[in-house]
Amino acid sequence: MNEMPPGLLFSLLALLIVISAFFSSSETSMMALNRYRLRHQAKSGHRGAKRAMELLARPDKLIGVILIGNNLVNILASVIAGVVFTKLYGDAGVFYATAALTIVILIFAEVTPKTIAALHPEKIAFPASLVLRPLQWLLTPLVLLVGSISNGLARLVGVETTAGSEAEHLAPEELRTVVFESGALIPSKHKGMLLNVLDLDQATVEDIMIPRNEVMGVDLDNSAKEILQQLAESSFTRLPVYRGDINKVVGILHLRRAAQILRDGPDKLTAERLKSFTDEPYFVPEATPLPTLLMNFQKTKRRMGLVVDEYGEVMGIVTLEDLLEEIVGDFTASPVPSEDEEIIAVGDGWYMIEGGTSIRDINRTLGWDLPTDGPKTFNGLAMEHLESIPDGNISLYILNFLVEIEEVSDKMITKARIKKMDR
Incomplete structure (x- = not known):
C-alpha cells in the first residue's frame, strides 16, 4: 500500500467513504420503515417491500451484516488515511489523518446519509435490500459467530433476542395515537368513527339507554280507543307492550304489524289479540359492554332491548340506533320534535x-x-x-x-x- 500513488489512495479512500455512507443509511432506513405500511406493500406485491420484510424478520442478522460491513470499511479507510497523511506530513500525519477522517466520516458517512435515510426510508431501504440480501448470505458465517456472541451477552442481561418484528402488536391506546397522527390520510369523519369504535369498550348499556321515565310504550290497561290513538300518532317504530307497569312487559310491538289493528278498529282490539302481534322481549343487563351488545343484537337479529338492573327491574330501553350513534354520531333527527333542546x-x-x-x-x-x-x-x-x-x-x-x-x-x-x- 505504501508503494501506491497518493491519487489512487485518495480515490480508494473516497470509495470507502461512499460505502460507509451506504451502510449507515441502510441501517437507519431499515429501522425507520413503518412495519404496517411495509406489510401492506408486501401484500400488494412490492418486491422491495418483500425483500425488506425478509431482512427485518431477523433484525439481529441484519444489524450484524451492516455493522460488520461498516466497521470493516471504516477501519480500512482509517488505515489508508494514515498511510496517505504519513507520506505527506511524516509522523504528524497520523494526527492529521485522525482529525480529517473523523470530520469526513461524521459529515459524509454518518450524519448526512442517516438524516436522508430517516426522512425517506423507503427510497433508501428498498434499493439497499438488493445489496444487503446477498451480502447477508455471503457473510453468514461471520454474522452467526458475532450474533451468537452478542445474543449470549444479551441473554445474560435478561434480553430476549429471538422475537422478531412479527411479535409487534399495537395496544388500543397506541392504535388511538396512530389514528390521531394519521393527519389527512384519514378523513376527519372516518377518524372520529374509528376513535368511537375504540371507545366502545369503555361504555356500557347503562351509558346509552333511554331511561324508563322517557320510554313510550303501550299499556294494555288503557282503553282500546286510547291504544289505537297512541299507535296512530306514534313516531317510533317499536313500542314495548306492558300491563300497568313496564316491569310487566309482555312483548315488543313493531308498528308495521299495527296496520291491521288500526284497520279493524277498537271493537276487535283485545289485550290477547294485541299481544299476538308482539315479539318476545329481549332483556339486557345494564352492565353489558357495548361491543357485546352489538354482537348479541347481530346474533339474535334484534334492534331493541329492555335494560334491567341486578334485581331484574326494567331501567330503560336500548336500541340498535342508539348503539350505532355511538360510532357514527347522530344520524337521525329526534322522532319527537320539541321546542326545548337539551x-x-x-x-x-x-x-x-x-x-x-x-x-x-x-x-x-x-x-x-x-x-x-x-x-x-x-x-x-x-x-x-x-x-x-x-x-x-x-x-x-x-x-x-x-x-x-x-x-x-x-x-x-x-x-x-x-x-x-x-x-
Missing part, C-alpha cells in the same frame, strides 16, 4: 342544560370532559356533589365547571346553566 347556548360560554341530559351527550356535543364513571345524567352528577336536592337556585363547582341551578322539582334538578372555567 343543550342550548345562551352566550358568553354559558349553556342551558336539561337535568336529564346524558353526560356523554354533553361531553360529545360540547367537547367537555365531565366525569362519566359515576352518575350518567347531569342531574345525577350535580346531586352527587350536592348530596341533597337543592332548595332553590344555588351555584357550585364540578371540577372546573361552574354550575348555576335554574329550576328544581321535588325529585330532581330540571335545568341548570353551566360554563367551563379556566382555573
Whole structure:
C-alpha cells in the first residue's frame, strides 16, 4: 500500500467513504420503515417491500451484516488515511489523518446519509435490500459467530433476542395515537368513527339507554280507543307492550304489524289479540359492554332491548340506533320534535342544560370532559356533589365547571346553566 500513488489512495479512500455512507443509511432506513405500511406493500406485491420484510424478520442478522460491513470499511479507510497523511506530513500525519477522517466520516458517512435515510426510508431501504440480501448470505458465517456472541451477552442481561418484528402488536391506546397522527390520510369523519369504535369498550348499556321515565310504550290497561290513538300518532317504530307497569312487559310491538289493528278498529282490539302481534322481549343487563351488545343484537337479529338492573327491574330501553350513534354520531333527527333542546347556548360560554341530559351527550356535543364513571345524567352528577336536592337556585363547582341551578322539582334538578372555567 505504501508503494501506491497518493491519487489512487485518495480515490480508494473516497470509495470507502461512499460505502460507509451506504451502510449507515441502510441501517437507519431499515429501522425507520413503518412495519404496517411495509406489510401492506408486501401484500400488494412490492418486491422491495418483500425483500425488506425478509431482512427485518431477523433484525439481529441484519444489524450484524451492516455493522460488520461498516466497521470493516471504516477501519480500512482509517488505515489508508494514515498511510496517505504519513507520506505527506511524516509522523504528524497520523494526527492529521485522525482529525480529517473523523470530520469526513461524521459529515459524509454518518450524519448526512442517516438524516436522508430517516426522512425517506423507503427510497433508501428498498434499493439497499438488493445489496444487503446477498451480502447477508455471503457473510453468514461471520454474522452467526458475532450474533451468537452478542445474543449470549444479551441473554445474560435478561434480553430476549429471538422475537422478531412479527411479535409487534399495537395496544388500543397506541392504535388511538396512530389514528390521531394519521393527519389527512384519514378523513376527519372516518377518524372520529374509528376513535368511537375504540371507545366502545369503555361504555356500557347503562351509558346509552333511554331511561324508563322517557320510554313510550303501550299499556294494555288503557282503553282500546286510547291504544289505537297512541299507535296512530306514534313516531317510533317499536313500542314495548306492558300491563300497568313496564316491569310487566309482555312483548315488543313493531308498528308495521299495527296496520291491521288500526284497520279493524277498537271493537276487535283485545289485550290477547294485541299481544299476538308482539315479539318476545329481549332483556339486557345494564352492565353489558357495548361491543357485546352489538354482537348479541347481530346474533339474535334484534334492534331493541329492555335494560334491567341486578334485581331484574326494567331501567330503560336500548336500541340498535342508539348503539350505532355511538360510532357514527347522530344520524337521525329526534322522532319527537320539541321546542326545548337539551343543550342550548345562551352566550358568553354559558349553556342551558336539561337535568336529564346524558353526560356523554354533553361531553360529545360540547367537547367537555365531565366525569362519566359515576352518575350518567347531569342531574345525577350535580346531586352527587350536592348530596341533597337543592332548595332553590344555588351555584357550585364540578371540577372546573361552574354550575348555576335554574329550576328544581321535588325529585330532581330540571335545568341548570353551566360554563367551563379556566382555573
